[in-house]
Amino acid sequence: MSESNNINMRIKKAVSAMTPDRVDEIWDKNVDKADENAWFLEGTGRKRKTFNIYKYTAFAATVAALLMVIVFGWNVTYAKTDSTVYLDVNPSIQIEVNKKSKVLKAEPDNSDGEIILEDMDLKNTDIEVALNAILGSMVKHGYLTDSKNVLLISVDGKDEKRAEVLRDELTETAELTLEPLINNAVVLDQTVDVEDDLYEIADTYGITPGKAALIKKLLEKNPELDIAELAGLSMTELLNKCKENNIDISEYINVNGHTEEIYDDIEDAIEERLDDLEDAREEAIEEAEDRQEELEEAREDAKEAAEEVREDAEEAAEEAREAAEERREEESEAREEALEDAREKAEEAVEDRLEDAYEAEEDRQEALEEALEDAYEAAEERYENDDDDDDDDEDDD
């Protein structure tokens, strides 16, 4: 029994042992019959529709007409391939299914696939039943074991949504089928859109187009890998190859929670992630240090430039101060000169005026003296005249 099966069984046994028997207790309680709208029935399903005879008659007529179409269209619809399922372990098998997920054809893509499909008539079986049978055969023939435990399911469908649903259903079926048979079964899945190049790779190397699609995706990002080598590997070996080359296969396909198998050990996964983070951290530190240095240099340059600007400004200020000083001195001299001139002119003017005043005074003095002289002379004359008169008078006497 596989380990997971063992765990499930223990859980089931533990819960069963804990489950109380309350049948009598429940049965003894009175219960009212619930109606359709009871709160606890929410989400339990569709409401019952009332039966309408007229609708039924119309419906029956429509069905009859449709049946005629269906009878003629049956082969077209249900005999046509709707999806192709590719299984790769090391045996490679492809299965064509119709819209109803019934097998139309199952073919091996290599000799190991032939061994698996030998004596199997899968036509018209449900694809899930066919998958069960194929996986069982792979286990029986030793292609799937505890150590060779990787299966790839690829689905190529006309309708993408249907293909995805089919992929999910087959993955679940494979997980459930393999769980009790082998330990740690790893079911990987993908939807593919198979074109000519994938058919070519598949035909050349004896693999399914599904595996070819995965190999192509791996080579696109990891061109150093060899296509022939990858094609020749079983899925288990391919997964190991990816691990060795530090390729995270979950980037290319769905791994359905099988993370531990992608890395040797989940600790390796964590360690690798820590290494990546450490590298990123160191890179970030280096970048930060470089940026710091650049900032320092820029700061120094800025300081120098500022210093130069400051010196230039000081020089300019000094020059301006000197120029201003000179201007002030020149202005001062000019003012002095002007003052001097003005003083001189004023002095000259004063002197001139004084001179004129002296001259005018002298003239006046002269005039006065002349006037005085004249007056004195006149007076004298008068005096003399008066004396003469007196004498005459006297004489007259």
Next chain:
Amino acid sequence: MIYAALVYEVPADKTEIEIDEFLFEEIAKDEKWAFRALYEKCASAVFAYTLSILRNREEAEDAMQETFLKIRSAAHLYKPQGKPMAWIFTIARNICLMRFRQMNRTVSIDDEEAMPDFGTCDGPDAEDRIVLETAFSVLSKEDCRIIMLHAVAGMKHREIADFMGIPLATVLSKYNRGIKRLRKELEGKI
């Protein structure tokens, strides 16, 4: 397929729980034998589910009991659609949600809480109990619920995805992750 049958046998206790839908008709007619038959088939599964939500043994038992009471009261309304377990689990879920609301729980059923209370767990084998307790203590609520539905109720992953309303790939991923975590935790314990 004969070939498939020859290649392997699916262990009996691994199969999905199969319920004859006519049991509901009989329960609706108040036939106790039918009710007991149904209870014995799926009580553990319902209990596992309510335990994974309520994470308290006593509350889970009460929720399980209430589920079966409601089954009794609504058995006459059951419409055969080939999914009796889905109908039963939907009722159980609605009851658990109602209990949350009534208890004014401030957390939702998907929030993480501390280790659940199993009470005095007399019954299970010691190692089985260790496995169960480990599942509840180390796994997230959702991972634990998925494993309970698969291990105890035997639901397929697709059915679990439909029931829980999450993508199938998510269910597969969580289931695988949960099992691997359990395996690692149980190394050396059992």
